[in-house]
Amino acid sequence: MATIQDVAREAGVSTATVSRILNNSPKVLPETREKVMAVIEKLNYNPNRLAQQFRTQETGNILVLIPELANTFYYEIIFGIEDVAKANGYHVLIAEIHNDSHAEDYFFECLKQKQMDGIITFSAGIALERLEAMSRQFPIVVSCRYCEGMQMPNVTIDNEKASRDITNYLLNLGHRRICCLPGNTGIRLYQDRLNGYLKALKERRIEVLPELICESAADIQGGYDAVERLINADAKFTAVLTCGDTLAIGAIKALQNSGLNVPSDVAVTGFDDIELASLYSPSLTTVRQPKRQIGIRSMEKLLDLIAGKKLANLQDVLSYELVIRESTGDFIGQQS
Amino acid sequence: MATIQDVAREAGVSTATVSRILNNSPKVLPETREKVMAVIEKLNYNPNRLAQQFRTQETGNILVLIPELANTFYYEIIFGIEDVAKANGYHVLIAEIHNDSHAEDYFFECLKQKQMDGIITFSAGIALERLEAMSRQFPIVVSCRYCEGMQMPNVTIDNEKASRDITNYLLNLGHRRICCLPGNTGIRLYQDRLNGYLKALKERRIEVLPELICESAADIQGGYDAVERLINADAKFTAVLTCGDTLAIGAIKALQNSGLNVPSDVAVTGFDDIELASLYSPSLTTVRQPKRQIGIRSMEKLLDLIAGKKLANLQDVLSYELVIRESTGDFIGQQS
DNA sequence: GCATGTCATGTAATTGTTTACATTGCACAT
DNA sequence: ATGTGCAATGTAAACAATTACATGACATGC
Numbered sequence: 001m002a003t004i005q006d007v008a009r010e011a012g013v014s015t016a017t018v019s020r021i022l023n024n025s026p027k028v029l030p031e032t033r034e035k036v037m038a039v040i041e042k043l044n045y046n047p048n049r050l051a052q053q054f055r056t057q058e059t060g061n062i063l064v065l066i067p068e069l070a071n072t073f074y075y076e077i078i079f080g081i082e083d084v085a086k087a088n089g090y091h092v093l094i095a096e097i098h099n100d101s102h103a104e105d106y107f108f109e110c111l112k113q114k115q116m117d118g119i120i121t122f123s124a125g126i127a128l129e130r131l132e133a134m135s136r137q138f139p140i141v142v143s144c145r146y147c148e149g150m151q152m153p154n155v156t157i158d159n160e161k162a163s164r165d166i167t168n169y170l171l172n173l174g175h176r177r178i179c180c181l182p183g184n185t186g187i188r189l190y191q192d193r194l195n196g197y198l199k200a201l202k203e204r205r206i207e208v209l210p211e212l213i214c215e216s217a218a219d220i221q222g223g224y225d226a227v228e229r230l231i232n233a234d235a236k237f238t239a240v241l242t243c244g245d246t247l248a249i250g251a252i253k254a255l256q257n258s259g260l261n262v263p264s265d266v267a268v269t270g271f272d273d274i275e276l277a278s279l280y281s282p283s284l285t286t287v288r289q290p291k292r293q294i295g296i297r298s299m300e301k302l303l304d305l306i307a308g309k310k311l312a313n314l315q316d317v318l319s320y321e322l323v324i325r326e327s328t329g330d331f332i333g334q335q336s
Numbered sequence: 337m338a339t340i341q342d343v344a345r346e347a348g349v350s351t352a353t354v355s356r357i358l359n360n361s362p363k364v365l366p367e368t369r370e371k372v373m374a375v376i377e378k379l380n381y382n383p384n385r386l387a388q389q390f391r392t393q394e395t396g397n398i399l400v401l402i403p404e405l406a407n408t409f410y411y412e413i414i415f416g417i418e419d420v421a422k423a424n425g426y427h428v429l430i431a432e433i434h435n436d437s438h439a440e441d442y443f444f445e446c447l448k449q450k451q452m453d454g455i456i457t458f459s460a461g462i463a464l465e466r467l468e469a470m471s472r473q474f475p476i477v478v479s480c481r482y483c484e485g486m487q488m489p490n491v492t493i494d495n496e497k498a499s500r501d502i503t504n505y506l507l508n509l510g511h512r513r514i515c516c517l518p519g520n521t522g523i524r525l526y527q528d529r530l531n532g533y534l535k536a537l538k539e540r541r542i543e544v545l546p547e548l549i550c551e552s553a554a555d556i557q558g559g560y561d562a563v564e565r566l567i568n569a570d571a572k573f574t575a576v577l578t579c580g581d582t583l584a585i586g587a588i589k590a591l592q593n594s595g596l597n598v599p600s601d602v603a604v605t606g607f608d609d610i611e612l613a614s615l616y617s618p619s620l621t622t623v624r625q626p627k628r629q630i631g632i633r634s635m636e637k638l639l640d641l642i643a644g645k646k647l648a649n650l651q652d653v654l655s656y657e658l659v660i661r662e663s664t665g666d667f668i669g670q671q672s
Numbered sequence: 673g674c675a676t677g678t679c680a681t682g683t684a685a686t687t688g689t690t691t692a693c694a695t696t697g698c699a700c701a702t
Numbered sequence: 703a704t705g706t707g708c709a710a711t712g713t714a715a716a717c718a719a720t721t722a723c724a725t726g727a728c729a730t731g732c
Contacts, residue, residue, distance in 0.1 A: 003688055014712045019690055027710060049449035051688035054390040055717060069430070070411045070611065078405060078432065091442060094405070094430040096414065106427060113385035220615050253615050275406065279556050279589050281617055339718055350682045355720060363680060387718035391687060676730085683724070688717105695712070702705080 002043040011039040022047060057114050062302060064094045065107060065121040070219060071246065072274045073291070074122060077143065080295020081120060088303055090117070101125040111138050118302045139305035143298045144289075145189055153305060154315040155298045159189060162287045162320045163196025164203075166269050167241055169285070169322060171204055174333030175239040175267060181226045181251060182243045183218030190218060193243040193271060211235055216247070223250025231258050238266060238332065245270035245277045248284055252327065263329030273323055282326035290318050338379040347375040358383060393450050398638060400430045401443060401457040406555060407582065408610045409627070410458060413479070416631020417456060424639055426453070437461040447474050454638045475641035479634045480625075481525055489641060490651040491634045495525060498623045498656045499532025500539075502605050503577055505621070505658060507540055510669030511575040511603060517562045517587060518579045519554030526554060529579035529607060547571055552583070559586025567594050574602060574668065581606035581613045584620055588663065599665030609659055618662035626654050 004022075008015040013036060020028050021036050039045075053059045062085060066074050078094065085092050093116065097104050104125050111119050111134075118139035121131075128150055134140060135152045146156045170178050178201075182194035194213070201208050214230055216222035223242060230237070231254070240255070242248040248270035252262050262268050262282055270277055270286035277284040297316050304311055340358075344351040349372060356364050357372050375381075389395045398421060402410050414430065421428050429452065433440050440461050447455050447470075454475035457467075464486055470476060471488045482492045506514055514537075518530035530549070537544050550566055552558035559578060566573070567590070576591075578584040584606035588598050598604050598618055606613055606622035613620040633652050640647055 004690095005688075015689080016691075016713080017711060020711090023690080029710065032710080046445065046448055048688050049446065049451055050386070050390045050393070051717095052690080053451075054386045054687090054719090055689045055691090057386070057717085059386075063429075068411075069405070069414060070408065072406065072408065075404075075406045082432070091439070092431065093399075094432065095428065096418070096430065103427070109382065110385065112382055115385050115389075220611060224615070249612075249615065253617060256617055275556060276585075276612070279560070279585065281589060281592055340720095341718075351719075352683080352721075353681060356681090359720080365680065368680080384718050387687095388720080390689095390717090391719045391721090393687085673732100675732090678727100678729085680727090681725085683722105685722085686720085690716085692715085693713085696710085698707105698709090700706085700708105702703100 001048075002045040004045070004047065006043055007036065007039050007045050010043060011036045053114070059114065059116050060089060061091050061093055061116045062118045062120065062299075062306075063107060063111070063116045064092060065097055065104065065119060065123045066094060067097050067099075067123045068219070069094075069096045071244075072276065073245070073272045073289075075275070076291035077122075077295040077298075080292040080297075081299045082295075083292075084296050084299035084303070090303075097123040097125060099125060108134060111140070118306050120298045120302055139302055141298045141302045141305070143294055146192060147188070151314060153301050153311060155294055155301065155318065156316070157287075157289055157294075157318050157320045159192035160196040160199065162322075163193040163241075163243065163271070164200040165196075165322055166271070166285075166287055167197045167200035169324075170239045170241060170267060170269065170328065171200065171206070173239075173267065173328060173331050176206060176333075177209070177212065177237040178239040178241050179212045179214065179227075179230055179235065179237045180241050180243075181214055181216060181223055181247045183216060183222065183247055185215055187218070190243050197241055212237055218244050218247060220246045220250040220253075223247035224254045225250070227251045227254035227258075231255075239328075240266060240268045242269060243271050245272045245274045245284055245286055247271075248286070248327070249276065249280055252280070252282070263327050267328040267332075269328060277323075278325065284323075285325045285328040286323050288321040288323045290320065293318055337384075338381040340381075340383065342379055343372065343375050343381050346379060347372045389450070395450065395452050396425065397427050397429055397452045398454045398456065398635075398642075399443060399447070399452045400428060401433055401440065401455060401459045402430060403433055403435075403459045404555070405432050407580075408612065409581070409608045409625075411611070412627035413458075413631040413634075416628040416633075417635045418631075419628075420632050420635035420639070426639075433459040433461060435461060444470060447476070454642050456634045456638055475638055477634045477638045477641070479630055482528060483524070487650060489637050489647060491630055491637065491654065492652070493625055493630075493654050493656045495528035496532040496535070498658075499529040499577075499579065499607070500536040501532075501658055502607070502621075502623055503533045503536035505660075506575045506577060506603060506605060506664065507536065507542070509575075509603065509664060509667050512542060512669075513545070513548065513573040514575040514577050515548045515550065515563075515566055515571065515573045516577050516579075517550055517552060517559055517583045519552060519558065519583055521551055523554070526579050533577055548573055554580050554583060556582045556586040556589075559583035560590045561586070563587045563590035563594075567591075575664075576602060576604045578605060579607050581608045581610045581620055581622055583607075584622070584663070585612065585616055588616070588618070599663050603664040603668075605664060613659075614661065620659075621661045621664040622659050624657040624659045626656065629654055 004015045008018050082092050120141045141153045143155045180197045183190040185191045214226040216226040270284040273286045273288035340351045343354050418428050456477045477489045479491045516533045519526040521527045550562040552562040606620040609622045609624035613622050
């Protein structure tokens with residue numbers, strides 16, 4: 001593998017000149033450039049990016065940490081990130097964290113050690129305090145996770161409010177016994193959505209029934225299992241509010257397997273508006289997060305951080321939208 | 337940010353000693369080790385991994401290139417990769433290629449320039465000849481894409497045979513007018529599956545009707561669009577064979593929207609057995625690829641390549657399985 | 673007491689770039 | 703002729719680690 005020295009020697013110039021040509025510095029004679037380019041061609045020379053990065057402490061790569069590849073919610077966000085990244089000459093790498101805080105640590109170490117220029121994370125397995133401390137030193141944006149009281153660059157929607165809204169929608173349809181599938185309440189995000197549900201019920205002075213709240217993994221299987229448990233426990237309900245579209249899909253499948261029709265027997269709501277939400281049968285009533293916008297905003301923030309700019313505001317709270325589809329059907333009873 | 341020199345100076349030892357401690361070299365006095373560790377702690381020193389990598393030409397990272405994050409098929413494969421990687425001290429990064437061969441090039445450049453130790457690719461936008469040439473020099477494994485005649489490390493199933501099998505299954509159920517949604521036949525993978533369909537029909541001497549073959553994007557929307565086109569063209573058929581589960585889901589949604597029931601009016605088959613295949617309504621009859629195994633095998637191959645071992649065999653062809661579920665229903669007619 | 677071996681540690685080269693600074697050569701004004 | 707300025711190019715340091723080789727201290731055997 002040829003080095004810049006090989007090129008310099010072969011072309012009879014100094015490495016500095018070769019470097020200048022490579023970096024499009026203007027101060028170089030056209031004929032010199034041509035001569036050197038010919039040698040580069042001839043030797044099939046490629047600059048060693050590791051050496052470049054080592055020298056400049058810049059990689060041109062940013063890293064996105066996501067909890068699970070399996071959650072299709074992240075696609076469009078990542079599209080948004082990629083768009084902005086590409087337009088600014090950055091490349092996007094993705095790493096899956098699962099629940100492995102060691103892995104998460106590792107990647108933050110990579111950032112510390114300049115292996116990438118910045119991180120956008122959707123995960124938060126590591127201690128928030130550490131994350132906050134690191135974010136003061138390195139370009140880090142936390143997306144889709146509201147970190148109350150924390151001073152970190154942050155892009156989200158108001159999950160609690162959105163969840164309250166969709167609960168109110170069910171209440172307005174006449175539902176009173178509404179199950180809640182909050183997913184994993186160990187994760188702040190899901191806790192917020194559960195809180196929205198609780199708040200909505202309390203505002204209407206409707207009793208919260210603990211037996212209608214069923215935690216689970218926040219995926220399809222989790223939704224399926226949760227509803228199965230509810231049915232086995234003989235719970236009575238006319239609606240299932242889930243804190244994620246994947247949960248909703250699992251829930252619907254379980255309801256159907258028990259011979260219940262969605263929405264005529266039980267209404268179901270999702271959250272996020274993943275691609276499948278509109279394509280599933282029945283299609284899902286859900287909260288649409290501005291996914292692309294979240295990605296765009298996150299990357300823009302990250303670029304500012306990388307450039308060392310002061311952020312105009314640390315936290316961006318974007319707007320969401322209620323999307324009414326088939327899974328909640330029609331009005332079933334009295335308005336309260 | 338403290339460097340190894342700072343640590344050495346502060347601890348009153350040489351950088352070599354610090355380095356030895358960092359790399360668990362045995363030849364260092366316990367008291368020296370302790371003294372240095374204390375300084376490392378005190379200065380909050382972290383080795384600069386970029387410098388390490390630059391020096392050693394090893395990164396401990398491998399890269400997985402996938403065409404689209406949106407295709408849930410890759411999750412479990414990546415699980416398998418991650419398992420083996422983790423067990424061997426490697427970390428997995430993922431990059432999405434879309435249809436951007438520049439991006440693909442970029443990442444292969446990264447490999448050339450030692451920014452990662454190896455690549456497993458599910459994509460093949462770049463010229464196969466170049467890929468083959470590179471794979472002779474660098475650790476590269478091509479997964480899920482059969483590259484006929486190419487001499488590259490490769491892990492796949494026999495797509496054509498699997499597709500022939502599932503077509504035969506439909507034929508055995510009595511179907512004669514079977515649509516085929518091959519997805520994007522520009523991609524070899526889908527071409528192979530289409531060929532399997534064609535072969536099965538020809539073996540039974542059933543006429544291939546071009547109007548029943550409808551190319552599209554290889555995703556949910558593509559499947560939806562393709563069936564819509566077939567219906568609008570007033571095509572007559574009793575089954576739809578798709579070359580991907582996402583296509584199948586789109587197809588089912590479109591059929592249902594036209595008032596057709598799956599499977600009683602039209603049978604539908606998928607391919608891949610993504611998570612959703614068993615959870616969709618109706619659940620999908622499909623070809624189960626040994627996803628985890630594909631991941632494991634791919635990573636094992638890559639490790640051998642990184643270690644510079646000669647591979648026992650370049651190509652691994654793994655076995656698949658037909659999974660019968662609801663979307664194909666029961667026997668509808670005469671056996672041919 | 674001296675040669676030899678072993679162990680812990682130090683010295684300094686090395687890796688491939690970039691870049692601040694130095695140098696050279698030339699044109700032009702004086 | 704000579705000084706000045708500028709453009710093109712060269713020189714060499716710097717980046718932060720690893721590691722081959724060197725060194726020094728001490729123990730051991732004769």
